[in-house]
Amino acid sequence: MTIEWKFPHNGFGQVRGVSDAGIETFTGTEIQSLAREICQNSLDATVEGSNATIKVDFEQYRIPSSDIPGYEQYVSKIQKAYNYWSKKNSEKTIKVLKKALNAIKMPTTVVLRISDFNTTGLSHPYEDSDEGWNALTKLDGGATKTGDKAGAFGIGKNAPFTNSDYRLVFYRTLNEDQETAAQGMSRFISFPEDLSNSMNTMTTGIGYYGNPEGNLPVDSISELEKLYQRSEIGTDVFVYGFNAGYEWNIDVINEVLENFLMSIHKNLLSVTVANKAINSSTLASYLSTYNVKIKNAYWYYQVLVRPETKVFKRDFYGMGTLKLSVLVDPSEKLNRKILITRSSGMKLFALGNMLRIISFSGVLEMEGKELNEFFREMETPAHDKWLPSRHSTNVPLAKEYNNELKDWIRECVQTLGEHSSDDEIEVAGLAGVLQKESDKTDQRGDDSNKESLQDTIGSITIQSRTSKTKLKGLFYGSEGNGKSKKMDTEGTIGVDGGDPTTRNLGGTRHRSKKDTHKGRVTAGGHDTVHKRYGGDINQELKNVRVIKTSRNTYRVSFILPRDIRTGHVEIVTVGENDKSNRLAIDSASELMGCTGIKKSSEGVSFSSMKGNEKVQFEIALLDNRDYAMEVNVYEHN
Numbered sequence: 057m058t059i060e061w062k063f064p065h066n067g068f069g070q071v072r073g074v075s076d077a078g079i080e081t082f083t084g085t086e087i088q089s090l091a092r093e094i095c096q097n098s099l100d101a102t103v104e105g106s107n108a109t110i111k112v113d114f115e116q117y118r119i120p121s122s123d124i125p126g127y128e129q130y131v132s133k134i135q136k137a138y139n140y141w142s143k144k145n146s147e148k149t150i151k152v153l154k155k156a157l158n159a160i161k162m163p164t165t166v167v168l169r170i171s172d173f174n175t176t177g178l179s180h181p182y183e184d185s186d187e188g189w190n191a192l193t194k195l196d197g198g199a200t201k202t203g204d205k206a207g208a209f210g211i212g213k214n215a216p217f218t219n220s221d222y223r224l225v226f227y228r229t230l231n232e233d234q235e236t237a238a239q240g241m242s243r244f245i246s247f248p249e250d251l252s253n254s255m256n257t258m259t260t261g262i263g264y265y266g267n268p269e270g271n272l273p274v275d276s277i278s279e280l281e282k283l284y285q286r287s288e289i290g291t292d293v294f295v296y297g298f299n300a301g302y303e304w305n306i307d308v309i310n311e312v313l314e315n316f317l318m319s320i321h322k323n324l325l326s327v328t329v330a331n332k333a334i335n336s337s338t339l340a341s342y343l344s345t346y347n348v349k350i351k352n353a354y355w356y357y358q359v360l361v362r363p364e365t366k367v368f369k370r371d372f373y374g375m376g377t378l379k380l381s382v383l384v385d386p387s388e389k390l391n392r393k394i395l396i397t398r399s400s401g402m403k404l405f406a407l408g409n410m411l412r413i414i415s416f417s418g419v420l421e422m423e424g425k426e427l428n429e430f431f432r433e434m435e436t437p438a439h440d441k442w443l444p445s446r447h448s449t450n451v452p453l454a455k456e457y458n459n460e461l462k463d464w465i466r467e468c469v470q471t472l473g474e475h476s477s478d479d480e481i482e483v484a485g486l487a488g489v490l491q492k493e494s495d496k497t498d499q500r501g502d503d504s505n506k507e508s509l510q511d512t513i514g515s516i517t518i519q520s521r522t523s524k525t526k527l528k529g530l531f532y533g534s535e536g537n538g539k540s541k542k543m544d545t546e547g548t549i550g551v552d553g554g555d556p557t558t559r560n561l562g563g564t565r566h567r568s569k570k571d572t573h574k575g576r577v578t579a580g581g582h583d584t585v586h587k588r589y590g591g592d593i594n595q596e597l598k599n600v601r602v603i604k605t606s607r608n609t610y611r612v613s614f615i616l617p618r619d620i621r622t623g624h625v626e627i628v629t630v631g632e633n634d635k636s637n638r639l640a641i642d643s644a645s646e647l648m649g650c651t652g653i654k655k656s657s658e659g660v661s662f663s664s665m666k667g668n669e670k671v672q673f674e675i676a677l678l679d680n681r682d683y684a685m686e687v688n689v690y691e692h693n
Contacts, residue, residue, distance in 0.1 A: 059274055061129045061240070063249070063263035072246040072261030074141075074149045078214035079223070079243065081438070086218040087300040091311040093212035094170050094293065096439070099316075099325060099400040101175035101291070103232075108174040114308055114329045116298065117283055121165045124296055125226065125240055125279045126265045131160055133263065134222060137247035140254065149245070159221035159297055168219065168298040169283060172290045177231030181273050189273065192227065193241055193264070211437045217243045221297035226265070227273075228280055228292040238280055239273035240265030305330040310346055313339075313353050318419065319401030321360055352406065355417040356395045359383040368468045372461070376424020380465060384416045384472045394418040394465055399428045405440050410466055414473040420465065434458065467605050529597035529614055529687035548581040549574070558584045558638070599670070600687055602627075608680040611647070611672065614687060618667035623691040625660040627675065629683040639685070640678045647672040658690075665689070 066072075082089040091114075098112050121127065138153040159165070179188030186195055192213055217223045228238040246261040248254035264271040286292060300307065312320075312327045312334060319325035326335035334342055340357070347354040359365050359381050368380040383390065392415070394407040399422060407420075422428050434442040434454055447454035549557050557575030575583055598615040605611050612627070627639045644660045646653035649671035652663025665671050677683075 057267060057274065059126070059266060059277070060268055061126045061133060061242075061263055061265050062268040062271060063133060063242075063247075063259035063261070064271065066246060066258050066260045068255065068258075071258060072244075074146070074152045074245045076214070076243065078211050079218050081211055082215050082218045086215070087304055087307045088311040089212075089215040090170075090219050090295075091308045092315050093215040094172075095312065095316055095319075095325065095327065096212070096400075096402055098172035098175055098291075099319060099402060101172065101177070102324075102400075103174065103176055106174065109323050109335075110175060110325045111173040112325070112327045113169070113171045113173075114305070114327070115169045115171075115284075116304070116330065117167045117169065118164055119167055119283070121160060121162055123279055123282070124160070124165065124224070125277050127160075130222075130224065130242070130265075131157075133242075133247070134160060134244075136249065136251065137245050139251055140247050141245070153245070156222040156297075159299075165296060166298040167283065168295040168300070168304075170293045170295075171284070171286070173288050175290050177235075177289045178227070178229040178237070178291055179231055179233070181229065181231070181235060181237035188231070189227075189229065189237060193239060193273075194271075214243065216293055216295050219295050219298055219300055221299045224296040226277065226280060226294040226296065228277070228286065228294070230286050230289050232289060236275050236286075237273040238266070238275070238277040240277070305332070306346075309334065309342065310349050313342060313346060314350050315403045316401060317343075317353050317356055317403070318360075318395075318397045318421070321357070322401055324401050352391050352393065352395075355383075355391050356419055359395075359417050359419050366472055370464060372427055373457075375430055376422060376427025378427075378461065378464070379421040379423055380418060380468055381421075382416055382418040382469055382472055384414060384469075386415050388415060390415045390417040392416055394420055394469075396420050396422075398422060398432070399425070402439075404435070404442075407462065407465060411469060411473055414469065416469055416472065418465070418469065430454075430457070463606055467611070470603050470605060470611065473603070528600040529689070530594045531597050531616055532594050532688065532690045533618075533620070534691045547575045547583050549583050597687060597689065602685045602687065604682070605674070608642070608677045609674060610677070610685070611674050612687060613670055613672040614689070615670060616665055616667045616689065619665070620667070620689075620691045621664050623662060623665070623689060624656055624658045625662065626688040626690065627659050628686050628688065630686055636686075639683065642676045642678045644673060644675045647674060 095112055098110050102110055124130065134153065134156050138150075138157055141149045141153055144150075178192060179185070181189035184190070216225045222242075223244045224240065224242050226238065226240045228236075230236050242263040242265075244261050244263065246259055249257040249259065265277075266272060266274045280292070280294060283294070284292065298304075308327075308329045309332070312329070316325055316327070317339075320327070320334060320336060320339050323336045326333065328334070340361075343350070343354050343357050362383055364385075365381050365383045368378075368382070370378045370380075372378050380394070382394075391406075392408065392410055394410070395418065396404045396407055397420065398404060422431060431442060433447045433449070434444055436443055436446070442458055444454035444458050445451055547557055549559055575581075595617055598617075600614045601612070603611045612625070627641065628636045629639055630636050638659065641655040641659055644653050644655045646662075649666045649669055650662050650664065650673055652661070653673045654661055655675075660673065660675060662673075
């Protein structure tokens with residue numbers, strides 16, 4: 057069988073330029089994209105039912121350029137392309153082709169080999185299939201991976217070509233059916249085989265080295281066997297003309313740690329880069345060594361190994377389980393982000409723009425094939441964010457689930473923030489402005505009690521100001537300490553009134569908040585008097601917290617002095633003039649320590665609340681403005 061290069065004719069169709077969209081996608085992040093895409097594909101090729109760790113090796117070789125498979129023939133193809141395009145007006149194309157010619161004519165070249173093990177290999181290499189081998193070498197724009205698998209040999213398969221000076225990559229596999237296959241591929245530029253007859257001989261710009269009949273692979277290619285002989289099931293990728301530079305190994309290590317931290321920690325993946333093994337045993341050491349460049353990965357690892365990490369779990373509509381691990385540490389400058397991963401452990405993106413006053417880091421794991429499949433539908437081609445509009449079957453539901461998942465994450469983090477809200481908060485830049493008093497004392501030595509400035513002003517009188525500390529919440533009970541009862545009745549606002557009164561305006565406009573005035577009970581009055589009787593003694597609520605969890609949603613919590621049955625909670629905002637305004641509630645739901653929570657005309661009504669332990673419920677306001685809130689609890693008979 058003849059083994060040679062063949063660039064198919066384009067059939068008088070489209071002419072491929074040098075700025076291929078698939079390749080340009082990875083320009084600027086060539087080696088990083090290569091490491092990410094290769095490891096992702098290897099994880100997706102895991103053997104079903106196997107617990108064996110996927111192994112990926114990166115190894116570099118320097119060889120004579122003449123050892124490139126089909127070397128002379130491939131050089132002639134680049135020369136033909138240069139001869140054709142040099143007569144055109146594209147400076148970029150001429151520059152790229154000249155660089156490729158100069159590089160491939162050098163005496164030696166660099167080859168990067170990437171091999172995986174404990175995988176399935178590439179299936180159906182000699183058949184007309186849209187899976188396995190053909191998905192990698194011939195299918196363009198297809199989506200062949202399903203379920204929770206990350207890619208589809210789509211745009212990501214272009215990444216290796218961006219790392220070659222002449223866009224030349226060879227593939228080899230030994231699959232589960234014990235089939236072997238090898239083939240070279242060039243994703244380059246259209247050119248005519250005969251410059252004098254360019255229209256009739258114009259190529260597609262994509263060429264294959266192997267069996268020219270059908271552009272099929274062959275059993276083996278001797279030059280590949282000379283570099284490395286495969287005896288185990290798996291796949292090899294050879295990047296010829298590798299151009300990543302002498303620090304390529306450091307770039308690969310950083311990318312692997314950044315994107316596959318969870319995979320390595322869970323022993324799903326191990327990666328060897330130039331004989332340096334990164335696995336679950338050595339992970340901590342590498343994170344410590346490279347933490348300057350991959351600080352985020354370092355903190356995510358702390359989330360996984362620190363004993364104080366809190367874990368939240370939630371069944372997500374029967375599709376699978378959300379597992380959120382959060383580390384809160386006020387003494388550390390954590391990154392305040394949540395790492396979102398798929399079931400394989402691969403990083404998708406980091407969820408940020410969350411609470412700025414809590415020092416935290418977290419990791420979200422999505423467990424379950426159906427759950428991963430649903431959210432995979434929202435992934436961008438770069439696998440770095442979710443866009444609900446990309447969902448193929450149900451965009452409205454995708455938007456709802458996407459928002460709900462992110463809101464749940466924020467709520468979990470805010471719950472932990474309640475326990476650390478009294479800790480000191482470091483303000484960036486402030487340390488350089490305010491000097492610690494102890495530092496001044498050390499500098500002054502024995503004369504620290506002497507004034508350093510002349511007292512030429514005489515004296516200054518500081519006018520004292522009484523500080524009024526407002527209570528954050530009160531409890532009005534119906535018995536014992538805190539005895540107080542209240543009922544609403546008709547009345548009129550007036551200066552002679554002594555009871556809290558709400559003005560009722562005419563019309564049908566719904567008011568988002570209601571001002572509280574003073575008034576008196578009057579039959580037929582147009583306003584509402586909140587008449588208290590039985591005394592007005594009150595007690596302070598303990599540990600009052602009102603935390604905003606979304607645009608108009610808040611979590612309210614406090615501790616009562618005793619158990620109570622039936623009552624209502626009034627949520628008010630107090631201005632600088634001490635004027636109290638009751639906020640209108642749109643909805644309410646219980647979380648802990650209470651029952652029967654629902655919105656009412658007075659705020660939030662309830663059936664019971666427990667004393668001496670945390671009571672917590674959630675409210676939604678009619679608007680999304682920010683308020684400084686206070687909480688009052690009233691017990692009914």
